[in-house]
Amino acid sequence: MLQVKNVWKVYGKGVSKVIALNNVDIRLNDGDFIAITGPSGSGKTTLLNVMGGLDSISKGKIFLDGLRIDNLSEGRFVDIRRKRMAYVFQQYHLIPSLTALENVLLPLTFGGVGKSGPRRAMQMLKKVGLAQRAKHKPSQLSGGEQQRVAIARALVNNCSLILADEPTGNLDQKTGAEIIKLFEKLNGDGYTIAMVTHNPDIARHAKRIIVMEDGRIVNEITQS
């Protein structure tokens, strides 16, 4: 599904040069569930960002279903964000002025989905167990509930690839466990998931664990 080939990401020049990704190679197959882990500053979030086209790369190539995506214009990438991949962030990143339902509806609004939008958004909220909180604003929801809304928003466009950056990072252990269970369920439903986490307990739930250090992949563990 997604292939990262010899990718480099370098910030700055000269003495202030920082190599965030150092010749990274990674392949994500349909139905995969990978956890990218490693210490702070190891490049795991940068890797997720370049996989999702949120950040550019300095060298290398990235393919999505055979299509090279690292050199696409922003306009063309908009289409990929609407149809192929979705993001879940550590800070949830919901729009504070919108209700839970409206936040889930957001991708459909930009994608031009008309009347069926609210129904689909509601279905996604049901899927994450938050139908009864549809009319609540983010400030009225707990951290776990906000992250569920963010996951529902990622699912609403029927994108098959979910890129999650520390999705449990802001949650307590119990809520974090609930979220990871939700990811496992989604993976079981056929979603491909790439998740960044620094928490080994969370990483254990993935099918494969990619360990990073100083911008390099230093280990890859396939779990049974």
Next chain:
Amino acid sequence: MKLYQLVAKDALRRRRRLLYSALGVAVGVAVVIVVLTISKAGGDKIYMELDKYGANLMVRPAIQDVELHLGDLDLGNLFIGENYIEQSTLPQIRELTDGAIREWMGSSINIPEGENISTIAPQLYITTKIGGVSVVVVGIDPDSERVIKSWWEVDGEYPEQPDEAIVGQAAAGSLQISVGDTLSIENETVRVVGIIAETGSDDDYQIYLPLATVQRIFHKEGLLSSTDIRALCNACPVEVIADSINSNMLGVRAVAIKQIANNEMNVIDKMNNFMRILAGITLLIGAFGVINTMLSSVHDRIRDIGIMKAVGASRSQVVRMFLYEAVVIGLIGGVIGYGVGTLLSYLVGPLVLEGVNIAYVLDYLPAALGIAIAIAVVASVYPAFRASQIKVADSIRSI
């Protein structure tokens, strides 16, 4: 949910900032409304004063005044031409006047073809003596004269019969006559049916009789001294009418009386120009206010814009969201600007132009909204472009 609904919800959340922005626009618009309202009221006042002048044009015999010189010696002036206009030229004068007005006003004139647009008041002036007192007897068409000299206050009646006269206040005093008395003019007896209240002009010293009577008494049948023309429209092109008469008719000279009012209008125009510049500067300042608020709004919303782009917003959608917001700012600014501007006009108008009658002009509301929206949208283009260039990863890192 549509894009504009998303903008509306966000605008409600940030209503205070939005209002500040709108106030910046409103100040500029208010000044424009003040300028327009006061200037319109000033123009209306001048046209009302113009009405008091009565005639817009005067047609006189074309007496040519030739200066005679012999070397450096001035021999004085030689007058060439008749002292009268033929009464038979009146239809042509009317035709030229109405034709010029119709041509100038085009479709905006609502007087049907064939009906008179202007009032034409012929006059014949004769100097004579009554009971040893020198007076000027004026032959008039009473109906036309009444229209032209609308400020006349006649104690009694206007002449209806050939032997009926109205007399100016000063003449009545000199002749010691009042309504109902008779006068003998060249052995003809006429009855005084009205006295004109003092006007402070030459009219006070004159005796007015029906034109035909004066022509008959003084053997001037078919002759006139002058003709006043009053066009029944405020913006009538008197200079054009005068030109038309002067270039088409021999023996007469048409003079535009509006010249005096035009001078006054020029002063108002100069003042308006100054105020327009002031309004332009204020609008510009308002626009910079909007740019500033919008840029800080972009900065405040870097995260939100990043999120929106991450979930599928295109650059053009981001730009559109900011421009929709600008329209909202413009609408609020326009309404406030119109209201405040109108109120200010009532307060400031009488101080700027003495005796001016300020009236709100509802037609300016769409103009106010148009200006406000245009300013807000133009001022938002750059901030909107900046917003559209925000990179998702940068916006998320900025938190």
